[in-house]
Amino acid sequence: MSSTLFRTKNVEQSIQDTEEPEHALKKSLSALDLTVFGVGVIIGTGIFVLTGTAAKNTAGPAVSLSFVMAGAVCALAALCYAEFASTVPVAGSAYTFSYASLGELPAWTIGWDLVLELALGTAVVAVGWSGYIHSLLDNWGWHLPEALGGRDGATGFGFDILAAALVLLLTAILVVGMKVSARVTSVVVGIKVAVVLIVVIAGAFFVKGANYDPFIPKEQPATAGGSLKAPLVQLMFGWAPSHFGVMGIFTAASVVFFAFIGFDVVATAAEETRNPQRDVPRGILGSLVICTALYVAVSIVVTGMQKYSSLSVEAPLADAFKTTGHPWFAGLISFGAAVGLTTVCMILLLGQSRVFFAMSRDGLLPRFFSQTHPKFRTPYRSTILLGVVIAVVAGFTSLSELAELVNIGTLFAFAVVALSVIILRRTRPDLPRAFRTPLVPLVPVLSVLASLWLMLNLPAETWLRFAIWMLIGFVVYFLYGRSHSRLALRGNTPAGQPPRPPA
Numbered sequence: 001m002s003s004t005l006f007r008t009k010n011v012e013q014s015i016q017d018t019e020e021p022e023h024a025l026k027k028s029l030s031a032l033d034l035t036v037f038g039v040g041v042i043i044g045t046g047i048f049v050l051t052g053t054a055a056k057n058t059a060g061p062a063v064s065l066s067f068v069m070a071g072a073v074c075a076l077a078a079l080c081y082a083e084f085a086s087t088v089p090v091a092g093s094a095y096t097f098s099y100a101s102l103g104e105l106p107a108w109t110i111g112w113d114l115v116l117e118l119a120l121g122t123a124v125v126a127v128g129w130s131g132y133i134h135s136l137l138d139n140w141g142w143h144l145p146e147a148l149g150g151r152d153g154a155t156g157f158g159f160d161i162l163a164a165a166l167v168l169l170l171t172a173i174l175v176v177g178m179k180v181s182a183r184v185t186s187v188v189v190g191i192k193v194a195v196v197l198i199v200v201i202a203g204a205f206f207v208k209g210a211n212y213d214p215f216i217p218k219e220q221p222a223t224a225g226g227s228l229k230a231p232l233v234q235l236m237f238g239w240a241p242s243h244f245g246v247m248g249i250f251t252a253a254s255v256v257f258f259a260f261i262g263f264d265v266v267a268t269a270a271e272e273t274r275n276p277q278r279d280v281p282r283g284i285l286g287s288l289v290i291c292t293a294l295y296v297a298v299s300i301v302v303t304g305m306q307k308y309s310s311l312s313v314e315a316p317l318a319d320a321f322k323t324t325g326h327p328w329f330a331g332l333i334s335f336g337a338a339v340g341l342t343t344v345c346m347i348l349l350l351g352q353s354r355v356f357f358a359m360s361r362d363g364l365l366p367r368f369f370s371q372t373h374p375k376f377r378t379p380y381r382s383t384i385l386l387g388v389v390i391a392v393v394a395g396f397t398s399l400s401e402l403a404e405l406v407n408i409g410t411l412f413a414f415a416v417v418a419l420s421v422i423i424l425r426r427t428r429p430d431l432p433r434a435f436r437t438p439l440v441p442l443v444p445v446l447s448v449l450a451s452l453w454l455m456l457n458l459p460a461e462t463w464l465r466f467a468i469w470m471l472i473g474f475v476v477y478f479l480y481g482r483s484h485s486r487l488a489l490r491g492n493t494p495a496g497q498p499p500r501p502p503a
Contacts, residue, residue: 006103026377031279038287040343041262052316059252066252071292076447082281089276092358112473117409118352130162132338164395171387195336207304219245233456265351277434364481418444
């Protein structure tokens with residue numbers, strides 16, 4: 001059994017499968033399109049909320065250094081993603097990468113993990129977007145009926161019609177085609193980045209040097225606790241992360257890291273890129289650099305406008321402008337956040353449908369969902385299925401407590417991709433690599449350690465929910481995926497023995 005569980009799908013076969021007419025995706029994306037996708041999914045509410053939260057509770061004005069550290073952790077993972085995406089330009093991201101290096105069961109595990117991460121992330125973002133729209137409508141004197149306003153605050157039946165409508169609209173855009181999706185994303189990302197730049201430039205005129213003193217506040221050790229809401233590292237070792245001081249900068253990095261989540265979704269579009277070997281690494285690394293620079297700029301401005309101890313947690317940027325006597329900017333920031341969440345939702349849905357499509361094409365999920373549209377060449381069946389399911393989930397569910405599952409799933413994927421780079425370097429040194437991760441195995445090992453450390457800082461209850469979801473995944477695999485896998489039907493060779501390409 002062990003040989004079948006860890007059978008690998010060689011890279012040549014993975015690429016050959018993408019050329020089957022009824023399962024082929026249209027190649028229409030450029031490096032610029034991928035960079036826009038990356039910026040579009042990374043910049044969400046994090047830039048408007050996490051800056052103030054981390055500054056007030058953990059790092060003070062030194063939160064800008066926390067963003068740099070979090071960006072460095074993501075850069076380690078990005079270098080590993082860039083090598084794999086340029087070597088194996090196939091839809092599925094970490095799922096496809098692990099199938100080519102670790103084997104079928106690990107690939108199923110990471111694929112099942114990504115299904116949860118991206119689906120839940122889409123629903124959470126859609127609910128957040130609905131909240132901003134509700135706020136704007138209330139300001140204009142328009143109020144939706146309670147039954148259509150969502151679960152939060154509803155006394156009886158509550159369906160979030162705005163969140164569900166957003167998901168269904170974005171589903172239709174993704175079915176029509178990737179190029180249309182890229183054009184819509186480009187316009188929305190342009191608006192979002194313009195709002196961020198306006199905030200940075202305008203806020204710079206209200207910065208006071210005294211607000212940066214002290215830049216690194218005096219350390220305040222946190223108390224240990226035994227609740228499942230406490231970080232896992234706290235329950236395991238009795239160690240609680242520090243507030244402020246030098247260690248507070250590292251603690252804040254584990255908080256603001258989640259503002260970077262999403263750049264890995266760029267890798268899921270590798271199969272739809274015209275020149276993936278060149279453009280995917282550029283898209284991944286380019287979007288990460290742009291977003292890190294914007295995050296650092298915003299954190300410097302907001303902690304300079306208002307003393308870190310006085311920042312609000314809910315809307316730090318908007319409230320900072322209110323304290324300077326310019327409430328008009330608060331409305332602009334709310335508009336930018338609402339616009340920003342639109343692209344985040346669409347690109348997470350894009351990544352979700354591509355992972356599901358890749359797993360279906362490999363037979364681990366029903367092959368029915370791997371059929372592409374005869375005209376648009378998009379995986380319309382999987383996109384429509386997931387869009388409808390996520391729309392229902394977003395409409396009926398309050399997902400604030402489950403949002404951290406998105407984080408643990410992302411970090412788990414980071415660790416798997418880094419390990420896969422090391423393994424594939426050893427098992428297939430002959431593969432052409434348009435981009436090579438530097439300092440292997442040092443960079444991948446550092447990426448694994450950094451990801452595991454951030455995972456340990458997540459609440460224990462998040463680990464418990466994650467374990468339950470993965471257990472369900474193992475049941476599905478052994479009841480369906482293992483016997484319907486295309487490798488099982490082909491009678492492929494065991495792991496470690498992929499067929500060599502012809503001389």
